[in-house]
Amino acid sequence: MNKEECQLADWSAVGYKHGAQGQAATTFNQYQADCADHSIKADYAAFKRGHQQGLDDYCVYETGLNNGSAGNNYNGNCPSRRYPDFAEGYHEGLGRFCTYESGYDQGARGQGANRNCAEQDYPEYSQGLVSGQAKYEVIRAVHALEDELISLEQDLQRQDEFIADSEAVIVSKESTSDDRVKALLDIKNHRDERKRIKREYRRVEAELADLQMRLSEM
Structure with a gap:
C-alpha cells in the first residue's frame, strides 16, 4: 500500500475481501508493515471484523463442496467446529472426487496420489491410481x-x-x-x-x- 491508500483504506472492507476469499487474517501483516513505513497505523480491529464477516460468507456448504470436488486441501480457515456446513460440503465433495475414475485419470497422466484421498477412506481411488x-x-x-x-x-x-x-x-x-x-x-x-x-x-x-x-x- 502507498501512503494515500493507507490513509483512505476501509479496513473492514479490506478484511472482508480477504475473508471472502478464504484467506487467513495474517494477510493483514503486510498492510501493517506497508502503512508503518508511512507512519500510519493500520486498523486491525476493523480488519478483523470485516475478515470474520468474509469468512462467514466463504465458509459455507457450497464452497466446501466445490473445494472437495476439486480435490483441494481442506481450508483450515474454516474450522469444522465453527463451520460444520463447510466441513460437510467439503467431505461430500471429496467423496465425489476420490473415485476410481479420478485415480485412474491421475495415474494415467503420470501424477502421484492426491493426499486427500487416503487409501483407508477411498480404496477405489487407490485402485484406480494403480491401474492408471x-x-x-x-x-x-x-x-x-x-x-x-x-x-x-x-x-x-x-x-x-x-x-x-x-x-x-x-x-x-x-x-x-x-x-x-x-x-x-x-x-x-x-x-x-x-x-x-x-x-x-x-x-x-x-x-x-x-x-x-x-x-x-x-
Whole structure:
C-alpha cells in the first residue's frame, strides 16, 4: 500500500475481501508493515471484523463442496467446529472426487496420489491410481519404442548411403584397384550391419505391436 491508500483504506472492507476469499487474517501483516513505513497505523480491529464477516460468507456448504470436488486441501480457515456446513460440503465433495475414475485419470497422466484421498477412506481411488499408473508406464514404453524405431530407420538410411558411396567408388574411372577392393569390403560390412539393424528393427516392431495391443485393452 502507498501512503494515500493507507490513509483512505476501509479496513473492514479490506478484511472482508480477504475473508471472502478464504484467506487467513495474517494477510493483514503486510498492510501493517506497508502503512508503518508511512507512519500510519493500520486498523486491525476493523480488519478483523470485516475478515470474520468474509469468512462467514466463504465458509459455507457450497464452497466446501466445490473445494472437495476439486480435490483441494481442506481450508483450515474454516474450522469444522465453527463451520460444520463447510466441513460437510467439503467431505461430500471429496467423496465425489476420490473415485476410481479420478485415480485412474491421475495415474494415467503420470501424477502421484492426491493426499486427500487416503487409501483407508477411498480404496477405489487407490485402485484406480494403480491401474492408471500401469497404463502410464505402458504409454511411456510405447513412446520409447517408437523413438527407437525412428533411430533404427535413420541407421538403415545411413547404411544405404554408405553402400551407395562405396558402389560409386567401384564404378568410378578414377578409382584404383585397391580403392575398389576396399569399397567391396565396405559394402559387405555395411550390408552385414544393415541386416543386423533390420533384425533389431523387426524385434522392436514386434515388441511395439504387443504393447500397443496391451494398451488398447487397458
